[in-house]
Amino acid sequence: MARALRSLLGATTLSLAAVTSSSACLPEPAPPVEDQIGGVEPLTLEQGWSLHIPPFAVPPGVEVQDCYFFAFPDLNGDGSDVWIDRFKMGQRTGSHHMNVFRVNTIVNLDGRDGDVVQGGECRISTNWADWPLVMNSQDSLPDKPAVDWQLPDGVAQKFTPGELLMVQSHYVNADLQRTPHGGEVRINFYKSAVAEPMEMGSLFATQQSIRICESRPQVSFDGACAFSSTTPGQTFHIAAMNGHFHSRGTRFRMYPWDGGIDHPGEDTRMYESTAWDEPPMAIGLNVVVPENGGVWWTCDYQWRAPVGGCREVDERDPEQADDCCYTFGTSAEHSEHCNAFVYYWPKTENVFCN
Numbered sequence: 645m646a647r648a649l650r651s652l653l654g655a656t657t658l659s660l661a662a663v664t665s666s667s668a669c670l671p672e673p674a675p676p677v678e679d680q681i682g683g684v685e686p687l688t689l690e691q692g693w694s695l696h697i698p699p700f701a702v703p704p705g706v707e708v709q710d711c712y713f714f715a716f717p718d719l720n721g722d723g724s725d726v727w728i729d730r731f732k733m734g735q736r737t738g739s740h741h742m743n744v745f746r747v748n749t750i751v752n753l754d755g756r757d758g759d760v761v762q763g764g765e766c767r768i769s770t771n772w773a774d775w776p777l778v779m780n781s782q783d784s785l786p787d788k789p790a791v792d793w794q795l796p797d798g799v800a801q802k803f804t805p806g807e808l809l810m811v812q813s814h815y816v817n818a819d820l821q822r823t824p825h826g827g828e829v830r831i832n833f834y835k836s837a838v839a840e841p842m843e844m845g846s847l848f849a850t851q852q853s854i855r856i857c858e859s860r861p862q863v864s865f866d867g868a869c870a871f872s873s874t875t876p877g878q879t880f881h882i883a884a885m886n887g888h889f890h891s892r893g894t895r896f897r898m899y900p901w902d903g904g905i906d907h908p909g910e911d912t913r914m915y916e917s918t919a920w921d922e923p924p925m926a927i928g929l930n931v932v933v934p935e936n937g938g939v940w941w942t943c944d945y946q947w948r949a950p951v952g953g954c955r956e957v958d959e960r961d962p963e964q965a966d967d968c969c970y971t972f973g974t975s976a977e978h979s980e981h982c983n984a985f986v987y988y989w990p991k992t993e994n995v996f997c998n
Contacts, residue, residue, distance in 0.1 A: 681734035683790045684830040692728065693717055695811070697829040702738065702817040707976060708827060709814040711766035713747070713755035718805035719835060727841050729800040730834035733781040734790035738823025740814040740921075740976055741782050741888060743848070744831070745775035747808040757808065766812065767974045769850065777848040778809065779831075780985050782888065782923050790830075793927050796883050799989045800841035803833075816976045819951040820891045821921055844883065845991030850972070851943065851982040856892050857969040858954075861947035865982050868901050869997040870938035880988050882931040882939070885915050886923055888983040890976050892945045893920045898984060900933055901940035908940050933988070938995070943982035945970075950978065 687694045695714060702708050719726045735742055747755075753771035755761055765771050778801065781791050795801070811831070817823035851867035871880045887896035898915035899908035914931050917923040933939070947970070950957050954968035956978045961969045973979025 681830050684732050684734040692835045693833040695831040699826050699828045701826050702815045702823040705818055707816045709767050711761040712811040713759045714809050715757035716803045716807045726803045727800040727836040728833045729795045729836035731779050731793045732832040734830040736828045737786055738815050740816045743780045743812045744778040745772055745810045747810055748775045777846040798841050799844050800836040801844050818977050842989050843991040844989045847986040849984045849997045852972040854972055854982050855969045856945040856947050857967040859967050864944045866942050868940045872994040873992050880933040882988045883929055884927045884987040886925040886985050887917050889943050889981045891920050894946050895944040898941045901937045902934040903937040939986055941984040
C-alpha cells in the first residue's frame, strides 16, 4: 500500500499512513521535539527538490531499517532530464546510515512512488545489488546534522522525471548506538545551472567475505574495484568517498589502486576513518585514478564480546563455527560490514570489483 504524498514548491513529504511491512505493527510517530535537522531548507521548483521523511519512533532496543520509494519530479515542467550538482542531507541523531539508490532490477524489494517497505526485504542486500548509488550520509551529530555536498565544477548527476529512487534509512537505538528523539531524514537536490555537465558515476561496493571471531580477534579484509572505458586514455577522478563498518571495526582506509596484486602504500592513502558510528565523508576531492586501476579499501577489526552474549552472533554465522564470529549482515549489534562508497567522474558502466 502506498503512503499519501504531499507536494508543495518542489518538496515531497511522506505522510504517516499505511506501509508495506514485514510486521503487523505500523511505526509510531516520534514524540515532538525541537527541530533536529538544521540548515536543510525547503526548495522551490526553480531551485530543485526537497525530500522529507517525517519523524518516526525508534524504540529502545530496536534497529529500524526501512526503504522509501520516490519518483523524481518533473522539475523543468517539460519532461526533460534534470541535472543535480549539489546535495544537502540531514538526519536526526542516531542514524546508522542513509543511502539513496536508483531502482533497477527487481528481486524481492519493490515499490511505487510513495511506498514504504518496513524491515524484511529492506534488510537483504541482494535485493538492491545492481541499484546505482545516488548518495549516502552517515552524519547525524547534533552539531553536524547535515552534509552539504557541492559536486565539482561542471560535474552533475542526471535524473529523468518519473525515475524511481529508494531511500534506505537505518536507525539504531540499542546497546551500541542511541537514537534519543526518533528518526527523520531531509534531502535537498539542487538543480545545476550548467547546460551540458559531465555525468558523475558512483560505486557502492561491499566485501562480504569477512569473519571476526573470538579465536582470531584481530583481522583485516580488503576489497578493490577497477574502472575502465572504451575511450582510449580516459582519466577518472574521485570526487568524494566514505566507508562503513560496525563497532568491531577499528580503521577503514581507502587508496587509489593501480590494478596490481600488492596492497597500496600508506603514502597513497586518500581516506581514513576510525569512527564506526559517525564515519566522515570526504568531499571536494580530485584524486586521479591510475590507468587501468580504481580504488582499494581495507577494513581492520578487533573482536569484542557481544553485550548480550554470543547466541545471536553464532546463529547468524553461515559456517556455524560456534566461535562467536561476526559475519556480513545488516544488524549493527550482531553483524559486520566492510562497505565502500565512492563518487567519481566521468561515469562509466565498466566497473569490476573483487
